[in-house]
Amino acid sequence: MEHTYPVIMAGGGGTRLWPVSRRDRPKQMIPLIEERTLFQTTVQRLTGLVPFERIMVVTVEEQAKRLMEQSPELASKNYLLEPAPRGTASVVGLAAAVLHRRDPEAVMVILPADHFIRNVDLFHLLVRVATDVAEKGYLVTLGIKPTYPATVYGYIQRGQVLPEKFNYPAYRVLKFKEKPDEKQAKQMLASGDHSWNSGMFIWSAAAILAEIGRQMPKLKAALDKIGAAWGTPAQAAVLQSVWPTLENETIDYGVMEKAENVAVLPASGLEWSDIGNWDSLFDVLVPDEYGNIVVSADHLPMDTNNSLVYGNNDDRLIVTIGVDDVVIVDTGDVLLVCRKDQASKVRLIVEQLKKSDKTNYT
């Protein structure tokens, strides 16, 4: 594990938990489900796994300051700043180039900053095993057993167990399929050999750079320039000049779908959630005997079941009568009342607001 470097991806905007998350207050930066923010939890989850000086955070300039305040245990040199958003392929590539220059044997653990994991022990075990697998040259993914035909996740088709021996089952990946349509999703769910892509990846910097070289040669050339200049007086100038020329692409579409040597570790026991919409708080928090979840609110229920009341910690009383399967989110300036199974439509509301004269609410 002495070459393992967690890389926390914390640049995302994300309005999926709107109205609590906003343009200038993305999901990973707010104390969403506990006193700590998801970013803080993501950092703390690495305690005991690697020393803090090896934890990298990739983010954008306007978020860096507040992230640094939230996790003072990370030195400012641990932060890699994207000059502008250019997709996760560029972000992963930048981190890979920088880490490869720092440590040619570096193994990167790519971690989204806004996910929830209840089983931290299993997370540690998986990262350790995945590091072993990555050191054999594999690009390692953590796969979640699908529970419904989701179209918001990528899917990973499992093949044979890897020939090498590890302390945990590790499979070759036959196919990596980014967000499918519903028909494909249903087929993959039914097949039994597909898992969801959790968005966590473990690979050596060398292996991912090689794969980028095969599939995105222009990006690879740019990363070589950046890597060569890193730590020299030219570092900032090269980054600033090269970055705007990069194609805006995700690591999933740009690299993983056609990558070779991809492996997957089954990771359902993590009790993982990407908290993609309000509905998923029911996977993360423990409801009361009526199935209700109440966060930061003074709630008086009558005949209310399986509902979420998410308040603003203010003095308001929230009364619900005859309400089932509803999400109520109150941020003071916005009140959202949403049927639970339509929580993903919040995204459409945000798009609508962005096009209106009410961008102040986004």
Added chain:
Amino acid sequence: MEHTYPVIMAGGGGTRLWPVSRRDRPKQMIPLIEERTLFQTTVQRLTGLVPFERIMVVTVEEQAKRLMEQSPELASKNYLLEPAPRGTASVVGLAAAVLHRRDPEAVMVILPADHFIRNVDLFHLLVRVATDVAEKGYLVTLGIKPTYPATVYGYIQRGQVLPEKFNYPAYRVLKFKEKPDEKQAKQMLASGDHSWNSGMFIWSAAAILAEIGRQMPKLKAALDKIGAAWGTPAQAAVLQSVWPTLENETIDYGVMEKAENVAVLPASGLEWSDIGNWDSLFDVLVPDEYGNIVVSADHLPMDTNNSLVYGNNDDRLIVTIGVDDVVIVDTGDVLLVCRKDQASKVRLIVEQLKKSDKTNYT
């Protein structure tokens, strides 16, 4: 009509439109569905029917000042102040005693201050005809055709058409039944000859005093004392000494159920509502093409139907997604989310709050 005296009953507390109506802000005093309050609308509805100096308001001291501010066209001498709440039998009796002393031929038009009537022309016609009927000695009620087996209204069973000729059908009442249980309500709804008691009564002061004398002789004796002292220096002292001795009873239970000579005018065309709960706003206001009603709120709907969004005129944005048949009421300090068909349970919430440490919300 020169002996017709409207008597507006404006002393009620009422928490049926909680959280907008409160202990110190009863329903009749708030601009609930238009810029004017229900009390103001009740006064204005009499324009062209009788001169303002003949309109009486019965209320309690703590409400009188604000009612006077709301309707400056009424002189302060038009207000009768109940020393304390003692039920509508006492209130009606007090007004009858006072009016009978002022004008022995007085016909009273008892009008709740918090009802809605869309068809003002028909209201005027009905009051004129009812005055004629009352002058023949009948106690006249206005009956609303029932649309469901309500247990919150009294029921009036219609008999034969009255033998006298009037400009509108007028029937003898066979039975006056205060708030029934559900089984009785269903039977009465099915019978076809029952209507709801609207709570508006028209009768001569002499006739109702005589009926009170038959059924509530103690009240009649007290009213005689009050009437005799009225307009003399002893008026206030007699009222203050007699009032606390009165039985707390409604005019419906105390008098109407066993009264003789009761008549009913069919009054469904009034488009009347007592606005007894939030659901009834759908009878009073005109919904949009999706069946939604939005009052004083900035509402952004998605897949939202047959719902009420009642705001606080503040800067809050209220977003609803996938919401049907729901009432959302936001007063700033309280947020109510209630299934429309359970709106009458708001009363139970208020009772619960009164027993808790949250009486500030009642």
